[in-house]
Amino acid sequence: MPHPAQTCRWHAYPTTGELSQAAAQQILRSARQAIARHGYFSIVLAGGNSPRQVYELLRTSDADWLRWQVYFGDERCLPPQDPERNSRMAAEAWLDHVAIPPSQIHPIPSELGPEQATAAYTKTLETAGEFDMVLLGLGEDGHTASLFPGQAWGIEQGAPPVMAVFDSPKPPPQRVSLSAARLGQAHEVVFLVTGVGKRQAISEWRSGKAIPAGAIAPPAGVDVYLEKLLLDRPG
Numbered sequence: 001m002p003h004p005a006q007t008c009r010w011h012a013y014p015t016t017g018e019l020s021q022a023a024a025q026q027i028l029r030s031a032r033q034a035i036a037r038h039g040y041f042s043i044v045l046a047g048g049n050s051p052r053q054v055y056e057l058l059r060t061s062d063a064d065w066l067r068w069q070v071y072f073g074d075e076r077c078l079p080p081q082d083p084e085r086n087s088r089m090a091a092e093a094w095l096d097h098v099a100i101p102p103s104q105i106h107p108i109p110s111e112l113g114p115e116q117a118t119a120a121y122t123k124t125l126e127t128a129g130e131f132d133m134v135l136l137g138l139g140e141d142g143h144t145a146s147l148f149p150g151q152a153w154g155i156e157q158g159a160p161p162v163m164a165v166f167d168s169p170k171p172p173p174q175r176v177s178l179s180a181a182r183l184g185q186a187h188e189v190v191f192l193v194t195g196v197g198k199r200q201a202i203s204e205w206r207s208g209k210a211i212p213a214g215a216i217a218p219p220a221g222v223d224v225y226l227e228k229l230l231l232d233r234p235g
């Protein structure tokens with residue numbers, strides 16, 4: 001499968017705190033611009049731990065929350081209140097503390113299991129259109145969302161928007177993920193990359209090796225916010 005051409009802009013910061021501050025400012029700026037442009041701001045949230053500080057900064061920020069539409073890039077198949085759910089982390093760090101109407105927050109119903117949740121979220125996304133912003137993380141093996149090396153990434157144009165995952169190497173094994181093609185249907189894509197264990201994945205990404213993160217190819221390119229230490233050559 002040919003690898004889509006991806007334009008990357010690398011934004012390196014000395015600390016996670018500075019990275020998170022800069023990323024939060026880009027999100028808020030993009031929200032203002034999107035709301036001015038078409039009356040709302042649709043954002044897809046990243047899972048894992050890297051976005052937590054960004055979400056906590058958004059929690060105490062001033063924004064036109066009533067115009068935000070929140071989606072999720074992937075979810076682990078766990079009960080809704082499980083502390084390992086991506087939706088639970090975002091709620092605790094941010095969404096439970098701002099005035100985004102609950103009807104405008106669209107968690108992936110992964111408690112239904114991979115197949116049913118995929119069908120349900122495919123329907124949810126029918127009215128989403130192009131996302132204004134997609135946030136993504138990066139795994140040590142180069143994965144993003146729940147798109148893993150050696151598995152289907154949904155790169156091709158006709159790829160389904162949402163995919164069921166049954167054998168994730170990162171627990172839990174069952175997940176739901178937006179496809180690479182659907183994640184790339186965005187005005188902006190921002191990666192948040194923290195943790196020294198990502199150094200090899202960053203090196204492979206920058207050298208052009210085909211990794212899932214490199215398959216996210218929105219027309220305007222992607223912004224990668226990373227810790228400066230990740231640019232050092234892997235040991």
Ligand code: 6PG
Nearest residue numbers: 047048049050137138139144145
């Ligand atoms: C998940 C995420 C996953 C995550 C990366 C990075 O459900 O775990 O969707 O893609 O973003 O694994 O995770 P950290 O930010 O915790 O390193």
